[in-house]
Amino acid sequence: MTVQLRPAGLRLSDMARVAVTGMRARPLRAFLSALGVALGIAAMVAVMGVSASSRAEIDRTLQLLGTNLLTVGPGQNLTGKRAELPMKATAMVRRIGPVTAAAATGAVTAKVYRTDRVPTALSGGIAVLAADLNLPATVGGQVHAGDWLNPAAARLPTAVLGSAAARRLGLERAGNRIWLGQRWFSVTGILAPVPLAPELDSAVLIGWDAARDIGFDGHPTTLYCRSEESQVEAVRSVLAGTANPAAPNEVLVSRPSDALAAQRATDQAFSGLLVGIGAVALLVGGIGVANTMVVGVLERRAEIGLRRSMGATRGHIRIQFLSESLLLSLFGGAAGAALGWLLTVAYAFSRDWPPVVPTWALLSAVAGTGLVGVVAGLYPAVRASRLSPTEALTAP
Amino acid sequence: MRDSAESVVEMDRVSKVYAGGVAALRDVSLTIHHGEFVAIVGPSGSGKSTMLHLIGTLDRPSTGTVRIANHDVSRLSDRSLAALRSSAIGFIFQQFHLAPNVPILRNAADGLLYSGLARRDREERARIALRRVGLGHRLHHRPHELSGGERQRVAIARAVAGNPRLLLADEPTGNLDSVSGAQVMHLLRELHQGGTTVVVITHDREIAESLPRQISMLDGRIDTGVPA
Numbered sequence: 001m002t003v004q005l006r007p008a009g010l011r012l013s014d015m016a017r018v019a020v021t022g023m024r025a026r027p028l029r030a031f032l033s034a035l036g037v038a039l040g041i042a043a044m045v046a047v048m049g050v051s052a053s054s055r056a057e058i059d060r061t062l063q064l065l066g067t068n069l070l071t072v073g074p075g076q077n078l079t080g081k082r083a084e085l086p087m088k089a090t091a092m093v094r095r096i097g098p099v100t101a102a103a104a105t106g107a108v109t110a111k112v113y114r115t116d117r118v119p120t121a122l123s124g125g126i127a128v129l130a131a132d133l134n135l136p137a138t139v140g141g142q143v144h145a146g147d148w149l150n151p152a153a154a155r156l157p158t159a160v161l162g163s164a165a166a167r168r169l170g171l172e173r174a175g176n177r178i179w180l181g182q183r184w185f186s187v188t189g190i191l192a193p194v195p196l197a198p199e200l201d202s203a204v205l206i207g208w209d210a211a212r213d214i215g216f217d218g219h220p221t222t223l224y225c226r227s228e229e230s231q232v233e234a235v236r237s238v239l240a241g242t243a244n245p246a247a248p249n250e251v252l253v254s255r256p257s258d259a260l261a262a263q264r265a266t267d268q269a270f271s272g273l274l275v276g277i278g279a280v281a282l283l284v285g286g287i288g289v290a291n292t293m294v295v296g297v298l299e300r301r302a303e304i305g306l307r308r309s310m311g312a313t314r315g316h317i318r319i320q321f322l323s324e325s326l327l328l329s330l331f332g333g334a335a336g337a338a339l340g341w342l343l344t345v346a347y348a349f350s351r352d353w354p355p356v357v358p359t360w361a362l363l364s365a366v367a368g369t370g371l372v373g374v375v376a377g378l379y380p381a382v383r384a385s386r387l388s389p390t391e392a393l394t395a396p
Numbered sequence: 397m398r399d400s401a402e403s404v405v406e407m408d409r410v411s412k413v414y415a416g417g418v419a420a421l422r423d424v425s426l427t428i429h430h431g432e433f434v435a436i437v438g439p440s441g442s443g444k445s446t447m448l449h450l451i452g453t454l455d456r457p458s459t460g461t462v463r464i465a466n467h468d469v470s471r472l473s474d475r476s477l478a479a480l481r482s483s484a485i486g487f488i489f490q491q492f493h494l495a496p497n498v499p500i501l502r503n504a505a506d507g508l509l510y511s512g513l514a515r516r517d518r519e520e521r522a523r524i525a526l527r528r529v530g531l532g533h534r535l536h537h538r539p540h541e542l543s544g545g546e547r548q549r550v551a552i553a554r555a556v557a558g559n560p561r562l563l564l565a566d567e568p569t570g571n572l573d574s575v576s577g578a579q580v581m582h583l584l585r586e587l588h589q590g591g592t593t594v595v596v597i598t599h600d601r602e603i604a605e606s607l608p609r610q611i612s613m614l615d616g617r618i619d620t621g622v623p624a
Contacts, residue, residue: 005467005476005483008512018509021498272529297445306493309454310554311510313475393489394445 037332045340154207174245325377333369545576
């Protein structure tokens with residue numbers, strides 16, 4: 001009556017129960033070794049989340065500011081002197097078909113002080129610029145306090161301060177006077193920072209006519225133009241020739257949104273480094289899990305012997321330790337992913353960014369911990385399964 | 397219907413030599429029939445433990461043949477031996493080997509973990525077995541809430557839950573006081589009367605003599621009382 005002796009397979013639910021029981025028998029140790037994995041995963045998820053959020057913020061800013069602003073700045077002429085644009089440059093640029101708006105600023109050589117008592121040397125690096133009235137509308141500038149120049153005020157000694165210039169002059173509200181080009185100008189407004197034209201932040205802006213009164217020659221130095229989004233590159237190619245037909249090589253055309261986009265790329269390089277650090281933490285966490293499992297095998301020889309006597313095959317023992325290691329690691333991974341997500345949300349919230357945690361980051365976190373769990377558990381599991389039943393049972 | 401003359405354990409000129417040349421068993425032959433209640437008795441170092449390992453199919457003989465439930469142990473793979481243990485042999489150990497913090501119902505049911513039965517069936521059989529050993533009212537207690545004797549009864553329930561043809565008890569009373577020990581022996585006697593083949597491995601002559609058959613071990617041989 002010889003019957004076929006074939007060991008029964010273990011159900012998945014039983015496997016999970018055995019693994020959970022093994023873990024719960026030493027909760028503190030399980031917690032500590034899962035913690036190592038959790039910290040690695042949390043670091044990686046948070047880094048990826050924060051950098052994704054910052055990129056989302058830049059995208060949002062770009063969306064808001066538009067990527068269709070082009071700047072025409074003075075280059076250098078052949079003799080190395082700072083070139084300037086012809087008087088009619090703004091009008092010429094406005095005539096380019098897809099251009100929807102154009103505004104210019106012209107550098108005024110005057111210096112600006114808080115009062116007439118400040119020594120002339122302490123000009124604070126604040127530029128004085130003559131500005132077209134449609135400048136804020138063109139560059140996407142917002143008035144933070146007071147008002148922008150109006151056609152009447154532009155002829156009078158009135159000024160609007162860039163955000164940094166206002167800070168340097170110690171002015172927070174409109175209504176004060178400043179000492180500009182040896183005369184008093186009243187401040188009518190202060191601009192909010194202009195991300196696409198940061199040079200305006202440290203400038204004092206005055207009307208074109210008021211500028212002439214203090215010795216401005218009327219040549220624009222920088223020209224801002226908006227065009228239809230789809231035609232930006234086309235406009236860009238003709239912009240130099242249009243703005244300065246006599247010497248197109250003396251102008252520099254740039255797209256300020258490119259600088260913001262470039263910031264995004266550097267951000268990515270930086271987060272790559274941090275993800276690397278997170279990966280090292282994860283590796284260390286994995287070693288912690290492996291260590292826990294190796295110690296567990298040594299301590300649980302009697303249990304292994306008992307299981308073998310109850311009919312567990314080597315495969316059963318192997319899968320038991322492997323699934324326990326996997327579970328330990330996955331718990332750590334899940335906790336780490338949640339923690340990383342929380343960190344990202346908290347950080348994004350503090351910076352007023354849109355919180356973004358990429359799904360692929362969460363998925364790769366789970367996949368990563370799964371891999372760590374299996375790799376960490378492999379050696380201990382094989383060791384446990386190779387233990388002979390008699391050796392296991394005679395262990396103290 | 398099992399034939400009572402059918403052998404459960406057959407050892408034929410079995411020797412076991414461990415690495416290093418230590419001969420734990422020398423030329424042992426014996427047969428244990430179905431329904432027997434046998435003590436394997438001897439001092440430490442007599443080869444009792446090796447007998448336990450060989451009869452329990454936890455180890456293979458160096459020479460000779462061991463047949464358990466008509467299977468030649470030497471010819472079976474490790475996997476097949478595991479399957480044989482899960483279906484035909486129940487073990488009881490001196491140290492009980494219960495999982496701490498796990499209710500005794502689950503402890504007993506885990507004796508069938510590798511049998512292929514569904515969890516519900518395992519627990520049903522464990523419940524019956526626990527009732528049989530008089531612990532039907534304590535199913536959800538944990539081992540540390542029980543006395544030593546009760547723990548050993550849980551271990552017995554775990555061993556018999558699958559109705560094995562052979563029950564192997566290794567010093568089952570070794571960790572118990574005399575009252576609990578007597579209860580455990582009484583329980584084994586009941587199981588024997590219920591038809592289970594029971595082999596008790598012990599160093600305690602008194603216990604051995606209370607059983608219908610004794611196999612005396614000395615220096616790796618069966619001690620027949622005649623000097624070798």
